[in-house]
Amino acid sequence: MSINEAVEILLVEDSEADAELTLRALKKHGLANKLVWVKDGAQAIDFLFPPGSQAGPDSPANLKLVLLDLRLPLVSGLEVLRHIKADPRTRTIPVVVLTSSTEDVDVKECYALGVNSYVSKPVSFDEFSKVVADLGLYWLLVNKVSSHRC
Amino acid sequence: MRRDGSLVTRIGAVAGGLTLALVAVLGIGFYMEQRRDITRDLTFAVNSDAAVTVKETVTNLKSLATTLHGLASNTLVANALADTLGREAYLEPFLKGFEGMTGLTGVVALTDFAGKPIASSGTLVLGEDAAGWIRQVVDSGEARARFSRLNGVWRIELADPVVYANTGTVEGVLLIAIPAPEIARAVEASRIDGVMHGLAVAGSEDAWIFGSGEPVRLTAAFTHRAIDLPPPLSSIGLEVVSKADPQLIDRPLRELSWVFAIAALIVVVGVTLAAAALSLRLVMPLRRLEKAASSFDFTAPDMTFAAAGFGNDEIGRLAAAFASMVDRLSTAYGDLAAANKELESFSYSVSHDLRTPLRAIDGFSQILIDEYRGKLDDEGQRLLNVVRDNAVRMGLLIDDILRYSRTGRQELQAVPVDLGKLAQEVFEDLRQTAGDRRIRLDVNPMPPALGDRGMLRQVLVNLLANAVKFTRPRSEAVIELGGQADADHNTYYVRDNGVGFDMRYVDKIFGVFERLHANDAFDGTGIGLAIVKRIILRHGGTVWAEGKVDAGATIGFSLPSGGSGHVNQ
Numbered sequence: 001m002s003i004n005e006a007v008e009i010l011l012v013e014d015s016e017a018d019a020e021l022t023l024r025a026l027k028k029h030g031l032a033n034k035l036v037w038v039k040d041g042a043q044a045i046d047f048l049f050p051p052g053s054q055a056g057p058d059s060p061a062n063l064k065l066v067l068l069d070l071r072l073p074l075v076s077g078l079e080v081l082r083h084i085k086a087d088p089r090t091r092t093i094p095v096v097v098l099t100s101s102t103e104d105v106d107v108k109e110c111y112a113l114g115v116n117s118y119v120s121k122p123v124s125f126d127e128f129s130k131v132v133a134d135l136g137l138y139w140l141l142v143n144k145v146s147s148h149r150c
Numbered sequence: 151m152r153r154d155g156s157l158v159t160r161i162g163a164v165a166g167g168l169t170l171a172l173v174a175v176l177g178i179g180f181y182m183e184q185r186r187d188i189t190r191d192l193t194f195a196v197n198s199d200a201a202v203t204v205k206e207t208v209t210n211l212k213s214l215a216t217t218l219h220g221l222a223s224n225t226l227v228a229n230a231l232a233d234t235l236g237r238e239a240y241l242e243p244f245l246k247g248f249e250g251m252t253g254l255t256g257v258v259a260l261t262d263f264a265g266k267p268i269a270s271s272g273t274l275v276l277g278e279d280a281a282g283w284i285r286q287v288v289d290s291g292e293a294r295a296r297f298s299r300l301n302g303v304w305r306i307e308l309a310d311p312v313v314y315a316n317t318g319t320v321e322g323v324l325l326i327a328i329p330a331p332e333i334a335r336a337v338e339a340s341r342i343d344g345v346m347h348g349l350a351v352a353g354s355e356d357a358w359i360f361g362s363g364e365p366v367r368l369t370a371a372f373t374h375r376a377i378d379l380p381p382p383l384s385s386i387g388l389e390v391v392s393k394a395d396p397q398l399i400d401r402p403l404r405e406l407s408w409v410f411a412i413a414a415l416i417v418v419v420g421v422t423l424a425a426a427a428l429s430l431r432l433v434m435p436l437r438r439l440e441k442a443a444s445s446f447d448f449t450a451p452d453m454t455f456a457a458a459g460f461g462n463d464e465i466g467r468l469a470a471a472f473a474s475m476v477d478r479l480s481t482a483y484g485d486l487a488a489a490n491k492e493l494e495s496f497s498y499s500v501s502h503d504l505r506t507p508l509r510a511i512d513g514f515s516q517i518l519i520d521e522y523r524g525k526l527d528d529e530g531q532r533l534l535n536v537v538r539d540n541a542v543r544m545g546l547l548i549d550d551i552l553r554y555s556r557t558g559r560q561e562l563q564a565v566p567v568d569l570g571k572l573a574q575e576v577f578e579d580l581r582q583t584a585g586d587r588r589i590r591l592d593v594n595p596m597p598p599a600l601g602d603r604g605m606l607r608q609v610l611v612n613l614l615a616n617a618v619k620f621t622r623p624r625s626e627a628v629i630e631l632g633g634q635a636d637a638d639h640n641t642y643y644v645r646d647n648g649v650g651f652d653m654r655y656v657d658k659i660f661g662v663f664e665r666l667h668a669n670d671a672f673d674g675t676g677i678g679l680a681i682v683k684r685i686i687l688r689h690g691g692t693v694w695a696e697g698k699v700d701a702g703a704t705i706g707f708s709l710p711s712g713g714s715g716h717v718n719q
Contacts, residue, residue: 123546
């Protein structure tokens with residue numbers, strides 16, 4: 001998985017259509033070069049915490065952003081978020097929850113777990129691609145600045 | 151529950167009151183009976199005592215008569231009638247000794263037929279009528295007795311004829327005059343403390359106390375007892391009068407009353423406390439039930455209260471019935487909570503799962519338009535845009551229906567809200583989106599509303615947004631907000647000078663997704679007023695609408711005004 005070294009964005013999304021739209025939106029702004037897409041929560045956790053690697057995720061240390069859907073097969077997005085924010089090695093990676101859900105319960109829980117942004121995916125593609133692009137730009141930039149500082 | 155409505159105090163009071171009434175009735179009966187008994191005992195004692203006094207008086211008088219008779223028959227006395235020398239020599243000392251014989255102070259005299267003293271133990275003064283009476287004694291030859299009153303002093307006079315033995319003829323009269331008080335003095339006084347016996351002349355008001363001879367005035371309080379005397383004394387009317395001190399009845403009655411009152415108090419207090427204690431025992435399980443009922447948490451049903459011993463009586467059965475009811479309620483609550491949970495998860499699914507394909511429809515249509523522009527003619531592109539518009543519209547509908555369903559579930563916190571101020575804020579936001587249209591909001595005075603601030607804001611947002619929307623054709627839009635306080639509700643209205651509506655369809659205006667205008671005339675899904683209605687109903691108020699085509703619309707609503715707490719949680 002040497003390719004992981006270069007990964008900057010992890011997209012966790014079960015809907016192929018949403019994933020494609022997200023990719024297109026990021027691509028349009030030149031942000032999709034180093035992106036990995038996994039389709040469920042279990043894969044996300046495997047990617048972030050590779051099995052057998054006691055030392056922990058060296059590679060995800062390069063991650064600049066996790067785009068996380070909440071409704072995922074196998075392991076839910078909330079569970080993935082809990083894992084990321086519970087582990088000191090991954091805690092600093094910005095996690096943006098991108099979800100269709102407009103239910104308040106999720107918002108509250110996500111912020112309680114320490115999510116960096118919570119964005120409800122608009123139905124309109126124009127708005128959606130703008131939201132995704134804005135998020136990607138903002139968090140990649142913020143993360144670059146903060147990691148330079150560190 | 152109000153604490154002052156305690157069964158314990160009520161049962162205690164009733165038991166205490168009943169006991170008090172019973173004790174009072176018993177007390178009155180007891181008092182009457184005791185009074186009767188004491189009076190009877192006292193009367194009996196007084197009677198017995200008086201009888202002794204009567205007997206003693208009779209004895210004394212009889213003895214007096216006997217002594218006098220013996221004296222009159224004595225030869226020495228008769229002899230003295232002829233023996234003028236002997237009179238002084240022995241008769242007068244003899245007569246003087248009479249006093250010692252009878253123990254009575256009086257005058258004994260030997261008189262002639264006219265009552266003139268021949269010999270005397272002292273100075274004998276006789277009334278004017280004495281001569282006639284003595285004559286009768288002489289003529290009848292028998293002893294006589296009478297009362298006489300001389301100088302205001304009653305006295306008993308006894309006269310016995312003195313017969314000269316040699317001739318057998320009456321030659322003189324032996325007469326004794328003793329003051330009535332003296333008779334009384336010679337008899338022993340009453341042997342009962344507080345009881346007084348007196349000797350009275352029958353038919354007069356004069357009496358003298360036995361033992362002392364003190365005079366006493368007779369009153370109605372005295373009881374009279376005639377003294378029967380044998381002849382010759384039978385001709386004098388004597389009575390023993392008796393009077394008992396009222397204290398002899400009152401004092402023991404008073405003492406008894408005190409004892410009874412103290413006993414009654416102890417009984418009443420005891421019964422009251424016992425009743426209270428007993429009812430407390432009865433009520434304790436009820437209080438436990440009350441506590442269990444008021445603090446029962448259906449989200450965490452705890453049935454342990456039912457296990458506590460409630461016995462097998464009515465209360466026990468009530469507790470069992472209550473526990474069973476609570477159990478069924480808990481089950482129903484659980485079912486309801488589960489149904490709610492299901493509904494929430496359904497909403498979640500709707501919100502998530504329906505939007506995702508919509509986004510795909512819109513997104514891929516857009517991609518088609520962007521990337522295959524060259525291969526699509528204008529009509530093709532227009533059709534794809536129709537697909538996109540409808541996808542977005544369906545997204546809005548889904549959002550609205552979720553918002554509507556959430557309105558029914560949100561917690562409601564009633565606080566005073568200044569609707570006028572809130573409306574101004576909302577209006578400022580709305581005006582931003584209305585471009586350079588001329589829109590005016592007139593806020594009239596209105597009472598403060600009581601309701602959930604967030605929800606009332608939503609009401610104003612929906613109503614004002616509608617008003618802004620439906621006044622679009624007007625060169626100047628005028629929106630008016632006002633209200634007034636009624637009996638227990640405050641009413642408010644939002645009026646506009648917009649396109650209005652046909653009153654024939656007023657019933658539909660608050661329905662979900664009901665729209666009275668064609669889709670393309672005014673945007674919107676038709677959820678706004680449905681949400682308004684739902685919020686107002688949840689507050690315990692009502693909504694109504696008035697309008698006329700092209701002449702504006704008024705939407706009104708009412709809210710309960712404080713105090714009564716009509717808010718449905």
